[in-house]
Amino acid sequence: MAAVDTGPVTDFERAAAPLRGELLAHSYRLLGSWHEAEDAVQETYLRGWRAWDGFEERSSVRTWLHRIATNVCLNAVRDRGRRALPSGIGAPADDAQPDVLPPETWIEPFPGDRADLRLALIAAMQTLPPAQRAVLLLREVLAFPAAEVAEMMDMSVAAVKSSLQRARARLAEVKSGPEDVVEPSSPQARRLLDAYVTAFESADVSGLTNVLRADATLELLPSRTWFKGMGDCSQVFAAAVGSPGDWRMDRAVVNGQPAAVVRWQGKPFGVAVLDVRRDGIAGVTVFDDPALVERIKVAPSSAWPPASPPPPAPKN
Known part of the structure; x- marks a missing residue:
């Protein structure tokens, strides 16, 4: 041959x-x-x-x-059609009635620590x-x-x-790049992610509420339902936290943001991506998709803690 x-x-x-x-x-x-x-x-x-x-x-x-x-x-x-987040296709809800749409409706999360992968920017891109x-x-x-x-x-x-x-x-x-975004490698981002994970794992609703901004949003994919304001978000969290130990979360970096890879009662659940600002958590986007747990876990670019960005080059 x-x-x-x-x-x-x-x-x-x-x-x-x-x-x-x-x-x-x-x-x-x-x-x-x-x-x-x-x-x-x-x-x-x-x-x-x-x-x-x-x-x-x-x-x-x-x-x-x-x-x-x-x-x-x-x-x-x-x-x-374009992919979107729930906040991009309708007004916030005042109750948790699910309205599930097909997977191809939604933006998907992506492992990586680059700022140009942030969910808000990806969602804004899809409007072009x-x-x-x-x-x-x-x-x-x-x-x-x-x-x-x-x-x-x-x-x-x-x-x-x-x-x-x-x-x-x-x-x-569409104001896709707020100036008060906190990088995932910063101590503030790590502190807020730790507080979020600890509060959820211990079913501490007040602990969750304490790290939210007053104007915080909560998006629950694949439902088009989303919530705005600390009060409405806290009610949803209160109904979801269950008992201590029901939830287990591994820290990660997804879409250039702090994130939690989530298991519920030992079973894969999905991933929660946090929009962290200087004064608290401005948003939580929850992707209810069990397949994401293993996919993100094995992605090297999602490893936690993230590497600090390199220092700026010296000016001549």
């Missing part, structure tokens, strides 16, 4: 493998879905592998693969037209030059600049 030439495959894998994490995060920001992002990266690698022999290095491998990934994601969102979303991410998150983005998107440079301007204006309207 003749030997099989695996050179091109090996060369492609060597060039593409270091980019997988970046491609996955980019696809997630575009799609709002962890599992769809993984599918998109798989499709990107398949297309890249098939086209590797014809790759003439007129651009870098990074640019080439991001172009493929962006097109795969844009094709995926073309025929479906897909092409604007892609331009914004390629320019502002991945820092590709406008000329490269124009080529990747089959647009003129002027159209790229116009799309970027409109996307920035839209994100400013």
Whole structure:
């Protein structure tokens, strides 16, 4: 049997493998879905592998693969509605009547400690037209030059600049980046997450209430029901905490935010992602999906405690 030439495959894998994490995060920001992002990266690698022999290095491998990934994601969102959080599709509730919607309705959580993965930002991204979303991410998150983005998107440079301007204006309207956000590696974030976990595990409703801001929100996916205000959130927590020991939580970092990976009476439950500010917990987003427990547990980027961000480079 003749030997099989695996050179091109090996060369492609060597060039593409270091980019997988970046491609996955980019696809997630575009799609709002962890599992769809993984599918998109798989499709990107398949297309890249098939086209590797014809790759003439007129651009870098990074640019080439991001172009493929962006097109795969844009094709995926073309025929479906946008994903959202409950607070993005309706008013807050005053009772806990469940109104469960299909999984494809919702943004999914994603393991990682980067600030550009925060749930509020991902939700805001989903309000943009897909092409604007892609331009914004390629320019502002991945820092590709406008000329490269124009080529990747089959647009003129002027159209790229116009799309970027409109996307920035839209994100400013939805106020996706509050200035008082606390990084998960900070002592304040660790203290608030510890207090949240301890209070839930010991069924201490007053302990939970004490760490909430007055304007705190509570979102309970896959239900579209959500609550606003310490009083309404506390009532839901009081009904949920059960008895001491019913809940067990492992600390993690999800969407660049402190999070708790949750088990109820020993069974996987899901994950709670906290929006931590300087003066308390401003929001809790609960993803009731048992499959997330193991997926997040084995994701290295979700490990707790998170690494502190590197110090800023010295100015010349």
